[in-house]
Amino acid sequence: LRTKSSRTIASTQYWTIEVPRKDIKEFLKARQELFKVAKGKKGISLNVGGNKYFGQNVSPDILLVFITDIDENDRMVTEKITAAAKALGEIVKEKKVPFVKNNYEKLINPFVHSKLKVALVGEGGVGKTTTLHLLMGKIPPKQYIPTIALAMEVIDNIHFANYSIVLWDFAGQERFRKLWKLYFLGADIVFLLTDSTLRNILISKDMFQMIRRDAPHVPIITIANKQDLPNALDPSIIERIIGAETHPLIAIDLAYRNSML
Template sequence: MGLFSGLLNWLRSLFWSKSMDIACIGLQNAGKTSLVNILTNNQFSESMIPTVGFNLRKIQKGNVTLKVWDLAGQPRFRSIWERYCRGVNAIVWVLDSADRETFSTSRAELHALLEKAELKGIPLLVLANKNDLPDHATVDEVISALGLATIRNREVSCYAISAKSSRNIDITLAWLMKRA
């Protein structure tokens, strides 16, 4: 019986498995790598080393394999963002919702990226991370600060999350899985 069920599961994976590519981007220190670590192995670390260039992680959730490009957010790496966003199923923009001083830069970088013709129509998920910190921005404040209501010709969603406490990671994952 074990051999038969193993064969059946393998056949199911051939016909019903899905994969999706995701670009996880945003300014430095927004929590992109922490988010990817929570999605991958449900582990958070207080001591993170800034990403240099990019990291590629594969995450298996049920019959869906997520291939996540975790892109560095420092100014010198922002020119590579477009290259890794081409052809993805979703762009995940991570924002430090407690660092309001970065909102205008984040808005400018996000809109500059979304203006690229090659990225037209790719769904956008904005994650206002670090909502466990005092004085974090609300979802409505983030929508306003980043000008999300002005974005046209693509699906746009915004959630408040905390990679540290795993708050709303479930709805983030559900949003991603629906686009697989």
């Protein structure tokens, strides 16, 4: 933003929530009032309209603004916006404002995106690697090839809000399960995949309890795959059996990609 006119030079959005222009003006006004009594203080966020606002000067007349969820960690956001403002300041000096305006999203993304580490687990043959292909927008494999130990994919073309996805596809065969706990503690979330049959759901329930024991603080979401088959149980029933939030999936259908993300 231009600090004097509050005119937007460039912007990019990582979430579906629209921010009213009046909220931005309210933030700028509150920031000016704050600086009258807190000169030199950095990293002070302001809550406006149910969102959290951070501001950092790129130059004397340009202000970089980050608008986040109310629960975001102030220190982490302050570190990101400080680094971004410093980098943009150097670019403005060297290549001027029009260059920043035309390339803003590409310039700001490295300071905004975080890697979301997702562990994808389940018994062999439930469709984990097929689901991985689905997320990557690729045509699923036509034959079952067991995953050996661990297949890690960094999916750079998938962005959810300000996250890019790192997906770990774990081998489901029982002999590999002793390796799982080495990775669970480094995961941000676990997707537990079932093929929606009662036999596999009961096995998945045991897996859920094992994951909860090894990584008690990591969120777990159950994915009920193969919902197109006649013996598939409804996700609401699966959720009651396993005890974890459950969502339906047909991993061979690319139409499910966006709903899953």
